[in-house]
Amino acid sequence: MFLTIASFVCFTSLVAFLTWRITRNSDVESDEGYFLAGRSLTGVFIAGSLLLTNLSTEQLVGLNGDSFKDGLSVMCWEVVAGISLVILALVFLPRYLKSGIATIPQFLETRYGRSVRSVTAAIFIVAYMMILLPFVLFLGANGLNGMLGLHVKFGVSELTMIWMLLVFIATLGGAYAIFGGLKAIAVSDTFNGAGLLVGGLMITFFSLQLIAGSEGGFVGALAKIEAADPDAFQSLGTADESTHWPTLFTGVLLLNFFYWTTNQQIIQRTFGAKNLAEGQKGVLLAAFFKILAPLILVLPGIAAAYLVITVEDTQMIESVGMTDDGSWNTSRAYGALVARVLPNWLLGFFAAVVTGSILSTFNSVLNSAATLFSLDVYKQYISPSATGSQVRRSGQ
Known part of the structure; x- marks a missing residue:
């Protein structure tokens, strides 16, 4: 237990120290410095922040749970995300940066007017504060506890x-979002x-090593x-799976286009790019890693299914368990696999990086909600004559 806690604290502290070291002289007093990192972000930090803002326990647990049941076909969410990011880099981002906007509503105003903005x-604000933030917090905490069995280790309910x-x-x-602004978020996201x-x-x-x-x-x-299971590596989903292949051209495509090209929470870090070239580098680098994401988000779920159904591994079967309708509880598959294959001495490190992914999504949503309120509500309606510093304080 001591080693687990020590490794968790060490990695978390290291990320915090490196983030402070890199951002300590950054401008967080002006609205542009706080909300857009002073438009100084380079490609690596943009890519890291894009990826980790997206990736959290709901993806680790959810997609691996889906692949436990449906196999490789669920990778479509990641592959189409890569395509959407390429479109963001080549089509949307040049227009966003040329217009000098800080929020998506500002961009819409140029075409549709102030009321649409x-x-x-x-x-966006209501959805982020009332739906997304509670969702991220609860699923993050529940997923982290489920993966690592922390309530058992600490002897609490x-x-x-x-x-x-x-x-x-x-x-x-909240500390990252409130005191460090977007740059601190982007830098910490990259390390996490x-x-x-x-x-x-x-x-x-470790999963493939166990199977082999x-x-x-x-x-x-x-x-x-x-x-x-010959169907485990079939990339096109069938009609009885969660992602039947025709949906690639309808729901999956449309949802990914919205999420990766117009979602303030995601693309705000691209608005903080040092220039168009750095912004495009970051987005395309993120697209590259999204294509590889099934190695982390899909393949472990397939391995877990093999261990449960084919090998009938006792520990895995007990950990995954059954639902009330007699089917496997796939939401527990990834956590069961982590407990089965991860050495105890790595548990603290893994807990730290998973916590970092939850923090990234949480503080990015918080920062984006603050940006929208300060620039699209406070500056527009409450105090139109406010200085940059006053606008920044309204979002803290």
């Missing part, structure tokens, strides 16, 4: 542990993202899975 800003995690995430995430990439690949590595045993290596592990 106001309505859109109100919709599950509800108590979730409340403790809620307070911790909200406090730490690197950690999550390593941690996620470790789960995949002493025979065949990773290729052998994949061959075993395919032999047991």
Whole structure:
């Protein structure tokens, strides 16, 4: 337990220290410095922040749970996201940066007028504060506890542990968003993202290693899975799966286009790009990693299904369990796999990077909501003559 807590504190503290070190001389007094990082973000930080703002426990748990049931076909969410990011880089971002906007409602105002800007800003703010933030906090805390079994390790009830995690995430995430602004968020996202990439690949590595045993290596592990379930690696979903292939051209495509090209929470860091070239580099780098994301978000779920259904691994079966209708509880698949394959000495590090992913989503939503309120509500209606510093304080 001591080693777990120590490694968690060390990694979290390291990210905080590096973030402070890089951003300590940044301008957080003006509205542009606070909300747009002084338009100084380079491609690496834009890519890291884009990825980690998107990636949290709902993806780790949810997509791996879907792949447990449906196999590789659920990777469409990640692949289409990559396509959407390319379109953002080549089509939308040049127009956004040329217009000099800080929010999507500002962009809409140039074509549709002030009333559309106001309505859109109100919709975003209400959706973020009343729906997305509570959703991110609860699912993050619940997912983290489910993956690592923290309530058992600390000897408290599950509800108590979730409340403790809620307070911790909200406090730490709020500190980044309130005191550091967008630049602190983007920098910390990048370091946490690197950690999550390593941690996620470790789960995949250990899972395939367990399946392969002493025979065949990773290729052998994949061959075993395919032999047991030939449909596991079918990339096109069938009618009885959650992503039937025709939906790639309807719901999946439209949702991804909105999410990656017009969602303030996601693309605000691209508005803070140093220039168009850096912005496009960051977005295209993020697209590259989204294409590779199934290695972390899909393949572990397929491995978990093999261990449960084919190998009938006792620990995995007990951890996954059944739902009331007699089907496997796929929402527990990833957590069960983590508990099964991750060495105890890595538990604290993995907890830290997962916590970082939750923090990233939380503080990004908080920062975007503050940006929308300050620039589209406070500056427009409450105090039109406010200085940049006053506008910034209205969002803190």
